[in-house]
Amino acid sequence: MERGWPLWEVFLRSKRGLNHVHVGSLHAADAQMALRHARDLYTRRNEGVSIWVVRSADITASSPDEKDPFFAPSGDKVYRHPTFYPIPDDVPHM
Amino acid sequence: MTTVEDHFDATIGGNRRIEPRDWMPDGYRATVIRQIAQHAHSEIIGMQPEGNWITRAPSLRRKAILLAKVQDEAGHGLYLYSAAETLGADRADLTEMLISGRQKYSSIFNYPTLSYADVGVIGWLVDGAAICNQVPLCRSSYGPYARAMIRICKEESFHQRQGYELLLTMMRGSDAQRQMVQDATNRFWWPSLMMFGPPDDASPNTARSMAWGVKRHTNDELRQRFVDMTVPQAAKLGVTLPDPELKWNAGRGHYDFGSIDWEEFAAVVAGNGPCNAQRVAVRRRAHAEGAWVREAASAYAARQAQRKRAA
Ligand SMILES: [Fe+2]
Ligand SMILES: [Fe+2]
Numbered sequence: 001m002e003r004g005w006p007l008w009e010v011f012l013r014s015k016r017g018l019n020h021v022h023v024g025s026l027h028a029a030d031a032q033m034a035l036r037h038a039r040d041l042y043t044r045r046n047e048g049v050s051i052w053v054v055r056s057a058d059i060t061a062s063s064p065d066e067k068d069p070f071f072a073p074s075g076d077k078v079y080r081h082p083t084f085y086p087i088p089d090d091v092p093h094m
Numbered sequence: 095m096t097t098v099e100d101h102f103d104a105t106i107g108g109n110r111r112i113e114p115r116d117w118m119p120d121g122y123r124a125t126v127i128r129q130i131a132q133h134a135h136s137e138i139i140g141m142q143p144e145g146n147w148i149t150r151a152p153s154l155r156r157k158a159i160l161l162a163k164v165q166d167e168a169g170h171g172l173y174l175y176s177a178a179e180t181l182g183a184d185r186a187d188l189t190e191m192l193i194s195g196r197q198k199y200s201s202i203f204n205y206p207t208l209s210y211a212d213v214g215v216i217g218w219l220v221d222g223a224a225i226c227n228q229v230p231l232c233r234s235s236y237g238p239y240a241r242a243m244i245r246i247c248k249e250e251s252f253h254q255r256q257g258y259e260l261l262l263t264m265m266r267g268s269d270a271q272r273q274m275v276q277d278a279t280n281r282f283w284w285p286s287l288m289m290f291g292p293p294d295d296a297s298p299n300t301a302r303s304m305a306w307g308v309k310r311h312t313n314d315e316l317r318q319r320f321v322d323m324t325v326p327q328a329a330k331l332g333v334t335l336p337d338p339e340l341k342w343n344a345g346r347g348h349y350d351f352g353s354i355d356w357e358e359f360a361a362v363v364a365g366n367g368p369c370n371a372q373r374v375a376v377r378r379r380a381h382a383e384g385a386w387v388r389e390a391a392s393a394y395a396a397r398q399a400q401r402k403r404a405a
Contacts, residue, residue, distance in 0.1 A: 004186040005392065025176045027185055029391035030398065041172055
């Protein structure tokens with residue numbers, strides 16, 4: 001059976017000032033074609049002003065489980081949050 | 095010690111989303127792949143009945159609208175294939191399953207489109223029924239499917255409105271045009287009700303799918319919702335829905351409607367509808383005739399990559 005075109009992940013910046021956000025994937029033979037397909041598929045109604053495409057195979061991901069020990073180091077550091085510090089109510093602008 | 099299965103159950107129980115690389119039961123994975131694939135195939139095959147009229151649209155305005163609508167349906171198919179691939183399905187396999195007839199698509203697309211009024215009625219009733227089915231799926235427990243459905247539902251609203259507006263325009267026209275709208279309504283009403291699938295007592299997988307959050311309402315609930323929404327729209331349009339038993343039931347707070355011909359439904363699903371063979375043949379031919387384009391693009395990409403390495 002024929003081997004299909006590789007898979008690409010598509011990221012869109014919906015307007016200036018915002019981050020690119022992942023919107024889905026598509027198949028294309030190369031990067032230029034992936035960009036064109038992404039425009040046709042994901043921006044038919046002005047949903048984007050900028051597109052990134054990246055080969056799905058080139059993405060390295062963490063384990064999907066949010067209980068993974070990988071994220072444990074940030075779990076017990078409550079002192080990184082402003083609410084850790086009691087300040088009297090009558091101190092202004094804080 | 096919590097197992098991966100406990101984690102899956104807790105995620106579903108807490109009405110949170112399952113994401114692609116999460117552990118999931120094999121049955122869940124298979125069910126969601128099948129559901130998304132059938133939905134994707136329906137969008138792709140669904141281009142044909144209306145695509146049939148693009149070259150014969152009555153005005154440039156209608157042609158542009160219809161072209162945009164059919165392009166959207168292609169887009170919907172691609173969003174969904176992309177969602178299915180996050181579960182490990184392969185795009186080429188999915189296409190193969192469709193063109194070899196091993197996976198199904200919605201039975202509604204096996205009916206022919208005989209006049210331009212059919213374009214309007216498909217937008218009104220078929221896209222309308224699809225919206226009823228799809229809005230609850232924006233809360234599917236499978237994240238990529240739910241996100242694709244949100245995108246799709248936003249676009250479907252245009253589909254339904256352009257159809258209804260087309261019909262309103264025809265109803266303001268000649269007697270012959272009004273007759274075309276009535277005729278199209280007569281042909282598409284019952285097949286639209288069948289789009290919600292078999293009645294609940296003949297739908298054995300519903301309970302499990304609802305427990306998994308991949309289905310949010312039963313077939314009969316959604317069918318009733320569609321009937322209740324559509325009756326006043328038909329009245330406003332000035333067409334008669336072809337069901338003498340259709341009437342308001344104050345006790346239930348819903349419209350009662352006549353019984354559906356489930357034998358016809360079974361026959362169409364089994365491949366014996368008016369257009370089954372034609373729909374699959376058209377898709378198969380398009381795939382075969384596009385092979386040289388796919389191969390040429392692959393060859394070009396391989397060559398460019400080789401040159402880059404050599405440079
Ligand atoms: Fe669609
Ligand atoms: Fe649609």
